[in-house]
Amino acid sequence: MEIPYTVTARPDTGLANPKLGIWLFLASEVMLFGGLFSCYIFQRIGAEPGYWPHGLLNVPIGFANTLILIASSVTVILAWASLKMRKFNQYMWFMLATIACGLIFLGVKLTFEWPPKLGHFGAILKKEALVKYEGFLGNEHLAERKLEPRVEISGHLLPPESYAHDAVKKELHGRALIEAVVHDPNVHEFKVVVDPENANPKDKANERPHFIPRDRPGDDVEKKLKAEGKSEEEIEKDLEHRNMLAVIHKEDVQWASSFEPKHNNYFATYFMITGLHGAHVLAGVIVFVYFFFTGRALYRRNPEQLANRVEVSGLFWHFVDLIWIFVFPLFYLL
């Protein structure tokens, strides 16, 4: 028994089975990502003013990744065209280029995109405590400019004095330090070397925050003073004097954590959608690697079938690309 139309098209439908199959699969994928994007819209519209952050992502890197994905969509088409022209070696090069693009995309995601967020501290303040931290928030200024209020102080969390000995310091940094400090009942305040928009809340340049990739000015000052041999107490005083160190009392804080999914709905949707998109990219790369290594045998037996496979997986790859075309403006630009 053989299934008909696995390679050639059925005359009255004009389709071979795999192509119909992938289009149906993509229809279901549209509904999956449609559900996720409608969640984004629902959460964003439903958020109180000030609780949906803007401009926290690294636009140049996101843009570079967009270009890389678009380039890979072109190379996968060229790989298919090479097969149609029966140029196998050319196909191998284009396939390799596609795989490389996919891997670079994932690499950028896992080095420049996600990890810096996981080590970044943010404290969302209780509404009644906002006035207390006006110096870091600049809400009066924002109200004059008819902008949404700031409700969060973010930056680099300094370990509290009780964590000063080296053993603890070595163990705890980044997200682990933040989790430990947030859940430590003996720590009553957060010391944060703040991001530019909290250091200069009235600066027009900071109306849309963009702490990544920009370095905190406070970090440079801290380093410089440390090199001069100042004690930690003196450094903190200096930073506080320059409005670069915020001391936030825990009872004023509604929620504090690193910029991870649970921090707020913005990061929850961001990590979920980019994570699922990344999983799709990974799946595509795995399929292409499989074609790269097993393509030759199939090409000898039935070149048309290999071309069909590349076409069908290419359709999937274009879809993954298309999803990113939605993700990029929704999260990075708007």
Added chain:
Amino acid sequence: MSAQATDHAAHADHAHDEHHHELGWWRKYVFSTDHKVIGVQYGITGLLFLFFGLLLMLVMRWSIAHGEQPLPGFIGWITHMFFGNGVITWTDYTFPSGPRMGEVLSGWSLTKEGYNVFGAMHGTIMVFFGIVPAAFAGFANFVMPLQIGAPDMTFPRINMASYWSLFISCVILLLSFVVPGGAAKSGWTSYPPLAGFADAGFWHVLNGQTLWILAMVFNITASLLGSLNFIATMVQLRAPGLTWMRLPFFCWAIFITAYLLLLAFPVLEAAAVMQLMDRVFGTSFFMPTGLIVNGQPAAFAGGGSPLLWQHLFWFLAHPEVYVLILPAIGIVTEIIANNTRKPIWGYKMMVGAIFTLAFLSFIVWAHHMYMTGMGAKVSAFFQTTTIIISVPSVILLTALLLSLWGGSIRFTTPMLFATAFLPMFGIGGLTGIPLAFNAVDLYLHDTYYIIAHFHYIVAPGTIFAIFAGVYYWFPKATGRMMNEFLGKLHFWGSLIFINGVFGPMFLQGMTGMHRRWYDGGEVFKQTVGEVLYWNWWISLSAWLLGLAQLPFIINFVYSIFAGKRVTSDNPWDATTLEWETPSPPGHGNFIKPIHVYRGPYEYSVPGADKDYSPQAEPPPGSPDLAATPHLTPAAAH
């Protein structure tokens, strides 16, 4: 005889056909890519889960009829061992060394937590693990490729992956019963915020509520793989001459159902991912600001919306209602046409009706949410669409009813179930119309009226159709008939007792009895006291309904091994293509090329030599087109 013929042909063509007839036992019956084996696997899995779901309900009915009295004998012990404890944690987990002091005090009755577990799992199992695998995946896999004259599904290996994905989800679901704290207990709808923090468990993963989500993710994957396969098969592998309007109505029902699953389920998958993140990573997709749990502020950042889950859930779960009923209508249509010996009345209108139904089913979901306070304008919209959707449903029912008119009906067992389907589905559907109205629904929401309404559609509706289908296609699958006497015993027992169960529930519901009272309303005696005496009656009917299934189980097992052998491949004198195959069909299905000459239900055609004209039979005087090689699908390859 016929099997030998295919084998010889395969040997002769050995260069192209390097597989299948030397498959080992495991590849042939377990990890098979043959659509018929997969169909039977789906069917058996579905029937077993339907029975399991029934058993859960029978235990719940004890609790409703007798409050907290201990369960009788062995049942008390076994439910206690497995499901009785809703509160223990990993640290004091002692299973299976026996109950401890504090628990014995509950007297081995079904605890409140246990009742919630049973309620949630009864719904989940019946809908997602019972009816969809049996009525949709099972029959569609077995019957549809045969009815369109295909050698198999377009993607046999994806088909196998689909079944094993369902199998994994079944294993996860059953495992969730024995993890500490028991299985999911937030209802089959898994509404947050309750479902967001119920069962903390081990790493937030090994607990009933999270395992429920994981099981659903695998279940959804299985549905997606299956449904895209069904659509592709029907588009690509129809036999020559089988135009769309010559398709049996069952195939149409499967086609539309597959589209519903393909487009509605991914949305629940998205929602399931979000709830999984809420539970495992502590996000707040569905967690509102300022949530207090047990007097403490909950450890969530907040800002999410429980309403979002309801929208996403019902966006799937309303089309799901039509996923449950459309295959049933398809099965019933086949059986009615065959047993009335006349064409289906209004076949084209029925096809149009299910297209309309499918489209409308995507824009009625929020009629499940009138109580959420989503606003009068939104309610008015969904009220309107809900009323409109009753029109195509009524067209389907009317067409089937009119098909009985003037037929010389053979009341075989499948026909008895198919006939009973019509009034039962009618009661279920008509009692739904009041619920479509916002004002009435505010009163009836979450009462036993709702329970009775949708059970009339799925229990004596869909499940009767499943039984009808099993009795009808059993000879094709096994080559043996099922016993008619036991079948009729099964039918009459089921029909009487199922009405004893769901009929009085309308009364209870209209009095205001709420659907989730584990003690059957004892605490609220002053408001619903007048209808409480029905509890005992309903429970008794339910247990007798359970007993009435025994003839079916005996009949099913007995007939596989010792049923009367069929004398022809077409024991019901039917017209559709599945009866052109040997019984049971071998791998590859048809032993001769197939060409279709006519519509699906040409019974009692004036002037014909017999009262049925099979679709593949050339009209008198016409050449046998199937013999012309270039028209067969295999030749086109």
